[in-house]
Amino acid sequence: MSRKEEKALQKEQEKQEHKAQKVQGSLAASTWVGLIVGFLLLILLIVFIMQNQQQVPMNFLKWSGEFPAGVAYLIFAVAGALLMALVGGLRMLELRRQVRKQAKRKRN
Structure with missing residues (x-):
């Protein structure tokens, strides 16, 4: 195997290891995002209710x-x-x- 092929193979292995080390999203993170979106919608709902008091x-x-x-x-x-x-x-x-x-x- 030539030196270039060895470097290419090593680079590919490093990419695979890097992919394996990436942290994937979690249920807690998704829940947190959902809570933030729900809280923002709640604020909009409160504003709507306050503006429609007739x-x-x-x-x-x-x-x-x-x-x-x-x-x-x-x-x-x-x-x-x-x-x-x-x-x-x-x-x-x-x-x-x-x-x-x-x-x-x-x-x-």
Whole structure:
């Protein structure tokens, strides 16, 4: 092997070692970024609520009353998020049940 080939091989090995030493992203880092983004969105939501304080009439089924518009939007947004979480939770339970059934079939 020539001197150039040896240097090229050594350089390639160093690159591979450098790639192996790189630190990959972690769950904690992703969570931290998510928390920061959520906090910034929360600030924007608070500003929106504070700017929409005019009273608006609300009627829902047999309930009625007047609320500040920003608070009413917040209540409906939270209710929508809870509904989505409920549907997502039911879907996860359904998938978990299917996985258990498949695992049981494989054992038998």
